[in-house]
Amino acid sequence: xxxxxxxxxxxxxxxxxxxxxxxxxxxxxxxxxxxxxxxxxxxxxxxxxxxxxxxxxxxxxxxxxxxxxxxxxxxxxxxxxxxxxxxxxxxxxxxxxxxxxxxxxx
Numbered sequence: 001x002x003x004x005x006x007x008x009x010x011x012x013x014x015x016x017x018x019x020x021x022x023x024x025x026x027x028x029x030x031x032x033x034x035x036x037x038x039x040x041x042x043x044x045x046x047x048x049x050x051x052x053x054x055x056x057x058x059x060x061x062x063x064x065x066x067x068x069x070x071x072x073x074x075x076x077x078x079x080x081x082x083x084x085x086x087x088x089x090x091x092x093x094x095x096x097x098x099x100x101x102x103x104x105x106x
Contacts, residue, residue: 016076017069027065034058066103070096 017024035058041051074096081092 016072016074020068020072024065024069027061031058031061031065034061063103063106070099070103073099 034054038051038054038058041054078089078092078096081088
């Protein structure tokens with residue numbers, strides 16, 4: 001089964017993050033709580049520098065999650081493609097490189 005996005009070669013299945021899925025969801029819920037906290041801070045007219053401090057903490061938490069996910073992708077998806085060889089490894093490396101470039105732009 002393939003997705004309908006711009007990468008038709010992407011296959012759904014056990015991804016590199018599957019073993020840590022519950023931990024990842026917990027982490028994302030924590031980030032979601034931080035974002036809701038930011039909304040409350042604005043609603044309560046909290047001092048702008050205090051809000052910016054919390055924005056920074058939320059951003060770092062999300063970046064940390066992204067790096068963990070990227071590492072799992074490299075260890076699982078890219079490594080699996082490397083063992084299979086062929087054009088798939090080049091596609092996975094290119095895909096990972098593009099993801100890293102997007103992370104660096106943020």
